[in-house]
Amino acid sequence: MRSLFRAVLSLSLLQAFVNVQAAEASKPLQFYFVDVEGGQATLVVSPSGESLLIDTGWPGYEGRDADRILAAAHQAGLKQIDYVLITHYHRDHVGGVPQLVDGIKVGTFVDHGPNLEDSQVTRADYKAYEKAIAGHAHVLVKPGWELPIKGIQVRVISAAGEHVTEPLLGAGQANSYCAAEPSALVDDTENARSVGVMITYGQFRFLDLGDLTKKKELEIACPNNLLGRVDLFLVTHHGADLSNPKALVWALHPQVAIVDNGARKGASPAAWQVVHDSPGLQDVWQLHYAEESDKAHNTDPERIANVKENCEGKFLNVTAQKDGSFTVINGRTAEEKKYSRKP
Numbered sequence: 001m002r003s004l005f006r007a008v009l010s011l012s013l014l015q016a017f018v019n020v021q022a023a024e025a026s027k028p029l030q031f032y033f034v035d036v037e038g039g040q041a042t043l044v045v046s047p048s049g050e051s052l053l054i055d056t057g058w059p060g061y062e063g064r065d066a067d068r069i070l071a072a073a074h075q076a077g078l079k080q081i082d083y084v085l086i087t088h089y090h091r092d093h094v095g096g097v098p099q100l101v102d103g104i105k106v107g108t109f110v111d112h113g114p115n116l117e118d119s120q121v122t123r124a125d126y127k128a129y130e131k132a133i134a135g136h137a138h139v140l141v142k143p144g145w146e147l148p149i150k151g152i153q154v155r156v157i158s159a160a161g162e163h164v165t166e167p168l169l170g171a172g173q174a175n176s177y178c179a180a181e182p183s184a185l186v187d188d189t190e191n192a193r194s195v196g197v198m199i200t201y202g203q204f205r206f207l208d209l210g211d212l213t214k215k216k217e218l219e220i221a222c223p224n225n226l227l228g229r230v231d232l233f234l235v236t237h238h239g240a241d242l243s244n245p246k247a248l249v250w251a252l253h254p255q256v257a258i259v260d261n262g263a264r265k266g267a268s269p270a271a272w273q274v275v276h277d278s279p280g281l282q283d284v285w286q287l288h289y290a291e292e293s294d295k296a297h298n299t300d301p302e303r304i305a306n307v308k309e310n311c312e313g314k315f316l317n318v319t320a321q322k323d324g325s326f327t328v329i330n331g332r333t334a335e336e337k338k339y340s341r342k343p
């Protein structure tokens with residue numbers, strides 16, 4: 001009798017365990033592409049509930065960008081942000097840190113190490129960052145490292161001017177687009193030292209290279225593409241022409257591209273066209289209508305989060321499943337579009 005009871009008990013425990021596993025397996029990986037007016041702030045929420053914020057937008061504007069990040073965190077049900085990754089020390093990425101830490105608890109700050117850009121403004125912004133993160137856990141990362149976020153894989157691709165030299169799993173094929181690619185200039189700004197990450201959840205792959213510029217992007221893509229293909233690509237450097245060489249973008253073969261541009265920053269027509277024409281690309285989504293471009297180099301309004309320059313700071317939300325399918329939701333209209341994984 002007792003052993004039967006024990007058997008029943010362990011069966012129900014097993015069932016409970018299976019139920020928890022099933023619930024975790026069905027939870028999506030979430031992204032919130034926060035509108036910080038031409039900077040970056042990408043909030044990533046793992047199915048495990050752990051969170052990663054990539055960059056923090058601009059300082060000033062009465063805490064506008066931190067407030068927008070907090071609104072996304074609130075919608076995601078977060079009480080704290082476990083990791084804040086700073087791609088590089090330009091103001092549109094690191095500037096929001098002091099206001100962010102005033103508004104929400106942050107676990108660990110992750111970056112590429114000290115600022116090496118010889119400019120007054122970036123030295124000042126780096127100093128403000130160092131001051132704001134005092135007392136927080138702080139990790140410097142190198143290419144190839146993985147951030148310890150449960151439920152997803154966050155692989156560092158580039159950092160401090162270095163990059164992975166071995167292909168990621170399944171990648172490393174010769175890249176036929178390299179032959180026609182013009183050579184790129186050396187960039188000694190913080191952009192070239194951006195921390196880039198590949199985030200993987202089952203079959204789903206997302207790439208964010210911060211503001212990496214062409215020379216470094218090409219080192220990763222040519223002569224062999226070390227990254228392989230991605231499902232979702234955050235267009236590098238807000239869609240600027242200094243970044244996004246065809247040999248990288250086309251080899252990545254993204255299904256969907258998101259541009260974190262501002263009304264008058266990023267989404268340059270030439271870079272936009274490279275992304276738009278990428279083989280296999282289904283849609284470009286934008287955080288803003290690019291005012292200085294033209295209609296032919298902006299995506300359809302239904303895929304733009306903010307159509308007016310004087311905007312409400314709406315975001316784009318992506319939910320990704322383990323099988324590689326994902327849905328993009330326009331925070332302005334609540335309309336969504338589902339993308340299934342191609343064979």
Ligand SMILES: [Zn+2]
Pocket residue numbers: 038039040090092093211237238
């Ligand atoms: Zn930037």
Ligand SMILES: [Zn+2]
Pocket residue numbers: 088090190191211
């Ligand atoms: Zn930058």
